[in-house]
């Protein structure tokens with residue numbers, strides 16, 4: 001019963017374990033700094049930014065979302081993402097967020113794709129911003145846990161595809177700033193394949209913004 005209640009009403013901060021709030025102000029402050037420029041080993045070919053390093057409260061929050069299904073964190077992580085996007089946004093062009101793909105089986109296990117959910121929460125805070133999920137990972141791609149950098153690159157190469165649903169591309173205004181968003185940037189392999197897959201359908205990505213950079 002306790003476990004069931006915890007699922008419905010998380011009462012511990014996912015970052016520090018403080019009781020009574022899902023994501024406390026101190027942990028939120030760790031993601032409130034200006035986004036930092038990061039350079040993953042596999043260059044996605046566009047500027048990459050992170051709200052913070054993959055450490056401390058932010059890392060624990062990302063893991064809580066992935067491994068414990070903490071859906072409640074989409075709102076605070078989305079708000080942090082929105083603040084980062086406000087700082088990076090060059091001008092008043094429409095902003096389009098394209099979530100990096102996750103393996104569908106993994107997303108299902110987690111009860112929906114948490115990157116999409118966080119992106120939608122972020123878009124809710126920003127004027128003229130929309131989320132267009134259109135990237136998929138082909139079946140058969142192994143989970144990247146435990147793989148080396150080159151194995152990961154091989155694992156992902158050519159396996160990210162833009163699979164726009166009906167009209168997805170038409171949802172992207174011609175003058176839009178397109179930003180690829182993800183929870184964690186590690187080797188950069190997924191980001192690079194995502195940018196390439198979008199390039200193949202003539203959707204130019206301006207930047208990558210992630211919650212944490214490993």
Ligand SMILES: [Zn+2]
Pocket residue numbers: 013014015016017018023024025026027028057
């Ligand atoms: Zn906390």
